[in-house]
Every structure is written in structure tokens, then in C-alpha cells.
Amino acid sequence: MSVQTMQERGTAAMSRETKAPKRRMGGPMGQMAPGEKAKDFTGTLKKLVAYMGKYKIQLIFVVIFAIGGTVFDIVGPKILGKATTEIFNGLVSKVSGGDGMNFGKIGRILIYTLSLYLVSALCSFVQGYLMTGISQRMTYRLRKEISEKINRIPMNYFDKRTHGEVLSRVTNDIDTLGQSLNQSATQLITSTTSIIGVFVMMLTISPLMTVVTLLILPLSVVFISVVMKHSQKYFRGQQEYLGEVNGQVEEVYGGHSIVKAFNKEKDVLEEFEETNNKLYDSAWKSQFISGIMMPIMQFIGNLGYVVVVILGGYLAAKKTIEVGDIQSFTQYVRRFTQPIQQLAQVSNLLQSTAAASERVFEFLEEKEEDQTVENPVSVEGLQGNVEFDHVHFGYNEDKIIINDFSTKVQEGRKIAIVGPTGAGKTTMIKLLMRFYDVNAGAILVDGHDIRDFNRGELRQMFGMVLQDTWLFHGTIRDNIRYGKLDATEDEIIEAAKAAHVHRFVQTLPGGYDMELNEEANNISQGQKQLLTIARAILADPKILILDEATSSVDTRTEVQIQKAMDTLMKGRTSFVIAHRLSTIRDADLILVMKDGDIVEQGNHEELIRKNGFYAELYNSQFEKAAS
Known part of the structure; x- marks a missing residue:
């Protein structure tokens, strides 16, 4: 993995480290109503058209070549009808004793017709090539914008949604948008041009036959409007349930060992079956409704053939039209x-396009964090003094969980945050890192409100070692270097030695060049934790955040890591979240949390x-050990 790629992952990486993905193996995953309609079908299509404005020059050429290809194709039947008329007249002439057929004239007509069809095919090829390029460039652009958007969206967005639902925006929705747009845009142009062009050509042959043929059009219009009305909600439901299924598959795949350990295979399959049935039901209805459109439209079209043949024969007998005109008109x-059938199909594609693009645009329009501020405070020269000044905070404004908290932390001090599970210890860390902002009060660093810093620069002051390790697919060297992207080889090795991980790395095949797989499960959990500690040591931050950093290592390694941590924390402000209270007895300040x-x-x-709550927690550990 390149250094640039690692830089781009910065904020998202810290977000994942701060909050581990919630595995929901037993409860319902979905939160979307079945059969939900697009919130704003017309508005979404307008946004899509505006988004495609960047490619307006290419789109103009697509329209020109699409219309050109259609027009050349439409003219062909009338000219070919002249060849049929010439053959018929030749046969009649021969029977009457005349000169018979004029093969030279028939040949010229056929060559002219063939040339028209070749030009039409060439125009269709060019417009197809251009439209494919536009759709692929647009999907590339959308994926890029979503990837960048992820790093700018506040944490509470991801707290309320599954990973699979977010990933569905990048995969299924954008793929659906690109494919359906590629088909529907050109089909819409060619079908509209065909209807207009064919109508004009029909009028030139016989206005009466044209009027009779048009009498079948209201049947088509009524049918199309009914299908559009009922199919839109099913296409939207199909896309959303597909996102839910992806979310379940992603979660279960990531936690398959937990599923097996708790013997929950049956429960997982039942949950998946329930969501998959909803997807099946929604997809079946949408595909069935779009599928019945074609045969019914073909039946309506066949009625037109019958009328044309009867009326055309009558008019030809009266010499009002020629025999070849009947063939052309047919x-x-x-x-x-x-093209009416194609427009009906395009209407279904547009439903799918609107449903997918609506979900993509909803994501791109989500409220973002303020990444920069006017006249930001520089982190240069800051020492690491931290002050909580009458802080109030709640994940929901109507439910405040931290009430009027104040304390001052001098640089170089070790602050421990303790309390039972769910007490809100990690919440304090999220506030420090500005993953969330306080509802009232302020958090100050060296007297500066952290809201006066650019978020990215503020987070440069912090080094994090969390209970939930995060390593990416890449070499061990790159994973350690993530703490300082311009670090030298010697600095990496020194950090590894300080974290007591150097000797272990030397025993691995490839050493520091060994690649971790996607889940980083080709090393143990304890070894992963050691690598994250080495990464934090290399970063050399002003403020350290340690969230149960030694919880995944054995007792002997824990002693070694604790010594390394003691050395690392000297001269730095450190916030340590701990459950084992014996490890934080030397802390300068202990914050005891209960119920947030x-x-x-x-x-x-x-x-x-x-002899309060802390004493109760502290003594209870020894009571459990004694028992």
C-alpha cells in the first residue's frame, strides 16, 4: 500500500479504531419500510441530469449520433418498399408482355438502402462507445466522491447504520446506476426519435392508415402509466433490501468464527432467509411487472398489423398507394x-436508476463535519495541557449523559478513566478527538478550545492504542509506518523494539515485509495489539490515548508492554481507559464514571x-480473585 493511500485512510481509520463494528447476529437488521417509494423521483432525475452536466459535450455528440443512426435506419424501409414496388410492376409488365423487371434500378435501390443501414450502424456504434465512456466515468467519479465523503461524515452517521448498508452505496447502487443509465439514456433518445421519425414516414405513405394505426396508441399509454405507477415502489424496495442482504453477509462473514463458537449457524440462516425472502418478494414483483409489459405490448402491436394489411390491401386496389408502400407501412x-415498448422498458430502467441514484445522492448530501475553521489555532509548540470546562454531552440532545464535568490536566500527567462496561469511558475519548462535539462547555488544549483547531491538525496531537485493533492489508512495515509516514527504517525498528515486537517480527517469514491479509488474522490478536502499540510509539504524539491497550496480550507480555508504556508516557499527557484497576494505581488523576x-x-x-464507588470497584476485583 502506498504512502498516499495510507494518508487518505487517516480519519476513517481512527473512526474505526474508536468504534468497533457492531455484530448483530440475532436481531433484525433492517430499518427500511418494505415497498418504500422514491422520495422525490422527479427531483432525483433532475439531480442526475445536473450531475451529468460535466459531460455535456460528449452527451451532445451522443444525441447527434443516436438521432443520426435512428433517422438513417427509419428511411430504409420506405426506400426498400420502392424496390418491392419495382419488382411487382416488373412482374405485372412481364405478364402483360412488357419489358419486365428493371434489375439495374432494383440493384441501385438495394445498394442505396444497404449504405443507409451501414451509416446507421456506424452512428449507433459511435454513440454506444461515447455513452459507455460517460457512464463509466460518472460511476468512477461517484465512487471517488463517496470514498472521500466517508471521511467527512460525522461518527453518528455510522453509529446508526450497518457497514453493509454504506458499502451498498459504493457497490450495488452505483453499479445499478451506471448500467441502467447507459441503457436508458440512449434508448430514450433513439426511441423518441424513432416514434417521431416513423410517424412522419407513415404520414408520407398514407394519412388514413396512420390515423387508424394511432388508435391503438391510447391502449399502450394507459398500460405504461399503470405499470410505472406500480413498479416504482418495488424497484426501490429491491435496491434497499439488496443493501440489507449485503450488510448481513458482510457481518456474518466478518464474524463467522463467533457464529460457529456460539453455535448460531441456524439463527443466522433464519435471519438471512427472512431478509432474503423480502428481497426475493420485492425483486420478483418488480421483474414480473416489467416482464409482462413486453408480451402485452406485442399483442397490441399485432392488432396494428392486422388493420394495416386489410386497409392497405383496400387502398392498393384503389391505386391510392403502391404495393411496396404496404410492405413499408407494415x-x-x-x-x-x-419504440413504445422500449420506452416502457426505459421507464422501468428509470425507476431503477432513480432508486439507486436517490440513495447515492442522499449519502453525498449528508451533513459533513467542519474540517476547517477560519484562522485555526496551530498545533505547533503546544505542550498537552488539557482542560474540561463544564462539559455537557449526550449522543441525543434530549438525553445528556455527561453533566457539568470540569477538570484540569497538566502536561505530562497520566489520567485514568475507570468504570463498569457501558459507563461512557470511550465517550470521553471521542470528545477529545472531536469525533463528537460537546453540547455545552468546552474542552481546551493549552487554553485553546479544540473547536478552534482544524480537525485533522488536532488529531495529529494524539496517538491511539485501542482495545479493538485496526490493521490494514499490507506489510508489517507499512502498518507500523502508518504512525509516521516519513519514518526511516531505523525509526520503525526502534519503535518495534520499544513495543517488544521486534523479535517476534524477525521470526516471521519475510520479517517486516510479511503481508497481513484482509482480516489481519494471519497473526494473533496479541501480536496485532503489539503492532498498534509500535505504531503509536513511532507517532511520538503530545497526547496518548490508551484504551485497554494490553487487554489482548498474555501476562508476561503485559508486563513488558507496561514498562514500554511507562517510558512512552513520560513527558506526555496520557489518558488511559482501564478495567484492571491495579494497572493504573500510579495515575496522577483517576476519573470514575458510572452511568455516563x-x-x-x-x-x-x-x-x-x-470508600466510595472506586473503592468498591477496586476491592471487588480482589474478592473475585480470592473466590
């Missing part, structure tokens, strides 16, 4: 109903003397 009837609020603060001796 082809035009087919070509008149065919800070109930006690002080050093170890002070809190033990208070």
Missing part, C-alpha cells in the same frame, strides 16, 4: 410499436480513603 407499424457521568475523581489513595 415495417413502420412494427417500428412504431417497438463522572461520580468521583482523585488519585488512587484519595479515592480509596473515600
Whole structure:
């Protein structure tokens, strides 16, 4: 993995480290109503057209070549009809004792017709080539914008959605959008041109036959409108349930070992079966409705053939039209109903396009974090003094979980945050990193409100080692270098030695060049934790955040890591989240949290003397050990 790629992953990486994906193996995944209609079908298509404005020059040429190819194709049957008339007149002439057929004239007509069809095919090839390029460039652009957007969306967006649902925007929805757009755009142009062109050619042959043929058109229009009305909601439902199925597959695949360990294969299959049935039902209805359109339209078209043959024969007998005109008109009837059928198919494609593009644009229009501020404070020269000034915070504004918390942390101090599971310890870290902003009060670094920093620069001050390790597919060297992208080889090795991981890496095939797989499960959990610690050591930050950093290593390694951490934390402000209270007895300040609020603060001796909640937590560990 390149250095540039690693830089682009920065914010997203920290977000994943701060909040591990929630595996929901037993509960329902979906939160979308079945059969939901597009919220704004017309508005979404307008957005799509505006988005394609960047390619307007190419689109103009697509329209020109599409119309040109269609026009040349439409003119062909009438000219070919003249050849039929010439053959008929020749036969009649021969029977009457005349000169018979004029093969030279027939040959010229056929060559002229063939030339028209060749030009039409060439125009169709060019417009197809151009439209494919436009659709692929647009899908590339959309994927790029979504990938960039992910790093600018606040954490609470991902807290409320599954990974599969977000990934579906990048995969299924954009693929559907690109494919359906490629088909529907050119089909819409050629079908519209065909209807207009064929109508004109039919009028030139026989206005009466044209009027009679048009009487079947209201049947087609009524049928198309009914299908469009009922199919849109099913196409939208199909896309959304496809996202849910992808979410389930992604979650279960990532946690397949947990599924097997808890013997939940049956439950997972039942849950998947339920969602898959919803997808099947929605997809079946949408495909069935679009599928019945074609045979019914063909039946309506066949009625037109019958009328044309009867009326055409009558008019030819009266010498109002020529025999070849009947053949031409018959082809035009087919070509008149065919683009109507194609427009009906395009209407279904547009439903699919609108459903997919609506979900993509919804994501791209999500509210973003403020990445930059006017006249931002520089992080240069800051020491790491942190102050919580009457902080109030709640994930929902109507439910505040941190009430009026204040404390000052001098640079180089070690701050421990303790409390039972779910007490809100990690919430404090999210506030420090500005993954969330406080509802009231302020968090200050060296007297500067953290909201006055650019988010990216603020986070450069922090080094993180979290309980949920995050390593990417790449070499061990690149994973350690992620903490400092311009680090030298010697700096990487020194950081690995400080984290007691150097010797272990040397035993691996390839050493620092060994590649970790996608899940990084070709090394143990403890070894992964050691690599994240080495990464934090290499970053050399002003402020350290350690969230149960040694929870995944054995006791002997924990002692070694603790020594390395003690060395690392000297001269740096450190926030340590811990469950094993014996590891933070030397902390300068201990914040005790319960039910999302800070109930006690002080050093170890002070809190033990208070004989409060901290003392209860501390003593309970020894009681469990004794029992």
C-alpha cells in the first residue's frame, strides 16, 4: 500500500479504531419500510441530469449520433418498399408482355438502402462507445466522491447504520446506476426519435392508415402509466433490501468464527432467509411487472398489423398507394410499436436508476463535519495541557449523559478513566478527538478550545492504542509506518523494539515485509495489539490515548508492554481507559464514571480513603480473585 493511500485512510481509520463494528447476529437488521417509494423521483432525475452536466459535450455528440443512426435506419424501409414496388410492376409488365423487371434500378435501390443501414450502424456504434465512456466515468467519479465523503461524515452517521448498508452505496447502487443509465439514456433518445421519425414516414405513405394505426396508441399509454405507477415502489424496495442482504453477509462473514463458537449457524440462516425472502418478494414483483409489459405490448402491436394489411390491401386496389408502400407501412407499424415498448422498458430502467441514484445522492448530501475553521489555532509548540470546562454531552440532545464535568490536566500527567462496561469511558475519548462535539462547555488544549483547531491538525496531537485493533492489508512495515509516514527504517525498528515486537517480527517469514491479509488474522490478536502499540510509539504524539491497550496480550507480555508504556508516557499527557484497576494505581488523576457521568475523581489513595464507588470497584476485583 502506498504512502498516499495510507494518508487518505487517516480519519476513517481512527473512526474505526474508536468504534468497533457492531455484530448483530440475532436481531433484525433492517430499518427500511418494505415497498418504500422514491422520495422525490422527479427531483432525483433532475439531480442526475445536473450531475451529468460535466459531460455535456460528449452527451451532445451522443444525441447527434443516436438521432443520426435512428433517422438513417427509419428511411430504409420506405426506400426498400420502392424496390418491392419495382419488382411487382416488373412482374405485372412481364405478364402483360412488357419489358419486365428493371434489375439495374432494383440493384441501385438495394445498394442505396444497404449504405443507409451501414451509416446507421456506424452512428449507433459511435454513440454506444461515447455513452459507455460517460457512464463509466460518472460511476468512477461517484465512487471517488463517496470514498472521500466517508471521511467527512460525522461518527453518528455510522453509529446508526450497518457497514453493509454504506458499502451498498459504493457497490450495488452505483453499479445499478451506471448500467441502467447507459441503457436508458440512449434508448430514450433513439426511441423518441424513432416514434417521431416513423410517424412522419407513415404520414408520407398514407394519412388514413396512420390515423387508424394511432388508435391503438391510447391502449399502450394507459398500460405504461399503470405499470410505472406500480413498479416504482418495488424497484426501490429491491435496491434497499439488496443493501440489507449485503450488510448481513458482510457481518456474518466478518464474524463467522463467533457464529460457529456460539453455535448460531441456524439463527443466522433464519435471519438471512427472512431478509432474503423480502428481497426475493420485492425483486420478483418488480421483474414480473416489467416482464409482462413486453408480451402485452406485442399483442397490441399485432392488432396494428392486422388493420394495416386489410386497409392497405383496400387502398392498393384503389391505386391510392403502391404495393411496396404496404410492405413499408407494415415495417413502420412494427417500428412504431417497438419504440413504445422500449420506452416502457426505459421507464422501468428509470425507476431503477432513480432508486439507486436517490440513495447515492442522499449519502453525498449528508451533513459533513467542519474540517476547517477560519484562522485555526496551530498545533505547533503546544505542550498537552488539557482542560474540561463544564462539559455537557449526550449522543441525543434530549438525553445528556455527561453533566457539568470540569477538570484540569497538566502536561505530562497520566489520567485514568475507570468504570463498569457501558459507563461512557470511550465517550470521553471521542470528545477529545472531536469525533463528537460537546453540547455545552468546552474542552481546551493549552487554553485553546479544540473547536478552534482544524480537525485533522488536532488529531495529529494524539496517538491511539485501542482495545479493538485496526490493521490494514499490507506489510508489517507499512502498518507500523502508518504512525509516521516519513519514518526511516531505523525509526520503525526502534519503535518495534520499544513495543517488544521486534523479535517476534524477525521470526516471521519475510520479517517486516510479511503481508497481513484482509482480516489481519494471519497473526494473533496479541501480536496485532503489539503492532498498534509500535505504531503509536513511532507517532511520538503530545497526547496518548490508551484504551485497554494490553487487554489482548498474555501476562508476561503485559508486563513488558507496561514498562514500554511507562517510558512512552513520560513527558506526555496520557489518558488511559482501564478495567484492571491495579494497572493504573500510579495515575496522577483517576476519573470514575458510572452511568455516563463522572461520580468521583482523585488519585488512587484519595479515592480509596473515600470508600466510595472506586473503592468498591477496586476491592471487588480482589474478592473475585480470592473466590
